[in-house]
Amino acid sequence: MATVPLGLYLWKRLKQIGIDHIFGVPGDFNLNLLDYIYDVPDLKWVGNTNELNAAYAADGYARVAGAGCLVTTHGVGELSAINGIAGAMTEQVKVIHVVGQTTRMMQQKHLMIHHSIGFNPDHQVFNKASKGFRVAAAELQSEEGAAEEIDRALREMFLKSGPVYIFVPIDLVDKPIPAAALEKPLNLEPEPDTKAVEEAVRAALDALYTSKQPAVFVDCLVQRHQAVVEVRKLVDTLSTPTYTSNMGKGIIDETHPHYVGLYNGVCSGPGVQEAFEQADRVLMIGNLPSDTNSGGFTRRIASDKALSIDTHSVTVGGKTYDNAPIKAVLRKMLDLVATDKLPKTLMPKLPERPLEDDADSKMITQSWVWHRFAKFMQPGDVVLGETGTAAFGLPDTTFPAEIIWITQTYYGSIGHATPAAFGVEMALNSLASRGTARGRTILCTGDGSLMLTVQEVGNMIKHGVAPIIFIINNAGYTIERIIHGARQSYNDIVPFDYSHMLQFFNMPEAEAKKNFHRAHTKAELEEILSKDSVKQPQALQIVEVMMDMMDVPWRLATQIATRGPAAVKEMQEAGFKVRQLNKQEAFWG
């Protein structure tokens, strides 16, 4: 029977499921595991500047390539990464966290090995800490059955879409295990209840056929469960007004003739909420109704209107069909839909966007900058909006077709987007090496968020990748200022002088000077955005965008207004522009 060392089995399997790059930080309990990476053709080790950054990078990579992987060491590394893993759990991103553990002997004897806790340490105390943040784990303690455990964890990751752990005591790494399983690809497909799927689809279609003015709402979980192609076809087929959310943006081409806009309750653009509410049936696909992705829970759809296709079930008219995975449901719907039975719908006419009070400003304003970015985007781009004003501003940027939009709007951990952008660049390189034409990576972050994970910019330079990074420099945590304590010192940050960043991270002086840009005014930003070296970057570009610390996107102010009149009063007293919501509109009121 052919065998393969356990460590090599693991990496070969990951390569088979589409992973070309392994993120992480070395440590003495993973070094010999890392050695086997070099034995797999076209699989590359990519170290990170710390473990949290590695988790974020793997998350960004996964959002583009399908799945991502990081490796850490027992305890110290494992725990440093845990917040990134919890983010993947919340956002349903497929991240494999491989942890090199102490040897089984050390574990059994409770030895006081460095990184452990106490006088009689339980070496599994760290493993226990992540139980709430993973959809499965392979907790290897023997070479017997190890391959099956690894395969099971990877399969669960795809079925549930979320992070998994693979724990490898370091003395197991070199153990031979059967190689046979590697000869056929891992089965990652769910086994749906085909009867339930068909019944669900027929019920949903009947509800659409009998409606007068149906609508479609597409949210981010479609993307997490590999159903983007199917949902795009369905939207083409149904030819009915289509909406999405802050997080679902980009799945449907925003220039599509049936696309209306982002519907997030009271945090929707002019006319969008009114248009949506005309619908008498809504096909809700992959909905993720967190506060931040639903206008503070103001995206309300009466249950008799909603036909919900969730990730693993369908609900129509109060009846739920289980074991009906979203991709299988959408495929069946494409099979069965009779377009001639669908009602003819009118596309709503949205009002013109009203002119903002600050439209004449020569300075760069929130009301201007996000619309301006629309012209900068190109099909194929991956756009990242960091939690902060960027995540609430970019929803105003109309994207061309074929954009991948990345935002951690439910988990909302500031610092995520910069290492994620590094992961995205590596994923785009992976895809390009297989012949897919690659777009650019465009990161919009803020000075507050960038501070947390800034060293990963150095990794971009080390690896010669060329994202465009827009840094909204508004002197601190503006997203917190509008919530509370606008002028309190806790909302100030440690200021950086970004003009020295590239050189600090080891870019040669001449290049660094060329690749750093700072804009105080709209005119300056226009000039920067018109440069070919920025538009088609050959090296990392930094564009520092100076903005007022008390200027916020309207969506952010409106989102906070859903908390009620006291929140509105506080915002107004602090000097923020925001309208009072009426009682009907506001969830918290």
Added chain:
Amino acid sequence: MATVPLGLYLWKRLKQIGIDHIFGVPGDFNLNLLDYIYDVPDLKWVGNTNELNAAYAADGYARVAGAGCLVTTHGVGELSAINGIAGAMTEQVKVIHVVGQTTRMMQQKHLMIHHSIGFNPDHQVFNKASKGFRVAAAELQSEEGAAEEIDRALREMFLKSGPVYIFVPIDLVDKPIPAAALEKPLNLEPEPDTKAVEEAVRAALDALYTSKQPAVFVDCLVQRHQAVVEVRKLVDTLSTPTYTSNMGKGIIDETHPHYVGLYNGVCSGPGVQEAFEQADRVLMIGNLPSDTNSGGFTRRIASDKALSIDTHSVTVGGKTYDNAPIKAVLRKMLDLVATDKLPKTLMPKLPERPLEDDADSKMITQSWVWHRFAKFMQPGDVVLGETGTAAFGLPDTTFPAEIIWITQTYYGSIGHATPAAFGVEMALNSLASRGTARGRTILCTGDGSLMLTVQEVGNMIKHGVAPIIFIINNAGYTIERIIHGARQSYNDIVPFDYSHMLQFFNMPEAEAKKNFHRAHTKAELEEILSKDSVKQPQALQIVEVMMDMMDVPWRLATQIATRGPAAVKEMQEAGFKVRQLNKQEAFWG
């Protein structure tokens, strides 16, 4: 009945127990809690560049000031800090982690508030993750009994010496609670079994009286349990050869006439192990026998020789006396000891330190630099040795009296020392404001470790503190190279150009140029170390020390040699200098 808002109660209590600075990162579930910090005279908010750095800073602060505190926000912040808290658990450091949680209503209704997980989120999932990493927690859910819960957690922190959590749902912050408890200081003293203490002390003293050549071994837990003053007096009184460990260094003045050296089994300096083994009884005080603090478990003391004063118990001749806290035991021992009954001991004569092969090198070598630093140290300094070559090199630096030595040698999380040094500076400022003369903060770190948490250097500049930071630049993870994969790419790091660091972190150019120093040779380092501006810094000093990537302190090579002949062979083949240990010496062999 006088009342006080719960938030204010918390901060007033922390101020009473000696905390002047609160570390952390703001978030929307802690902002109104932070407001109350400004209402407590001489209590200051100190934001950090991320939550892990905040935890490390609070840890460094606690190691100097007694206890430290950080505040984070629900989920994202809380988990980002968890590795720093686990470090405090391992190293028995008193850190209070205050977490601002979602409101009780949000928790009870399982609302999908940002930072949560899933469709029906359990908001306490993050709290559960830290259960293994704390000695107590106040999980507040009502204003009733909240004061008692806070006080209980703080008392437990002192009794057990370790991290505690205080969870505050944000809607509780403004609730009035009784103020009465604040009128008397919190009782932080343990309640020993006085009979057990006396019996234990008498047994230990009898064993010393009947010995011929006793010795004292002092380790780091003495410091964690507030018994430094007592142990120093005891060492003066016993007048017998005294030893310490890597982690216990500095507690006993290394120029004290009865101080012999660091005893870490085979990883002891010339003659120290032989001298120690002459003892027929050893008073072991506050021992922490982790692999890294015991020469790979080669610090072996026969149980009939050892008289162990542990943190909460004493063991003499196989009999254990419980509920005997270390400080009470040492005090009682000072009361009862009859010095005339103690045997007269001879101080061992250690051999001269042999000349190293590379003694003639003009370049900066590991065998030279740590000894050189001895001349640079001054009484009152706080010296931090980061995990890496620094932690294994600084044990060779003979300290003058009154040094506080900080190293995370058991937990060993690289990245700890830089934010910890920031915390130390704030703690020294606290103590200075109460009239204690303050020394300098001296941080020895490496390029690998600094990378993980480098942004906290910016915080030092923002706050105008003036530590001296030595950066061992040896092109990567040298501590990993010697363990495994000396030339593998995973042991390379992202290179930084430190000459641009201070300006990136916003120090004005003229100052930045003055405060950055780089040494390639011994002569260059000598010149830098002789400058008054470095010796008595008025601003942050960076000294980059260029060293060979394959040069390691002898203690590190010897430590790894304890793993056995295969480890030695691998080191030698990679080109490291190391001697083979004989079978008797090596634990793993």
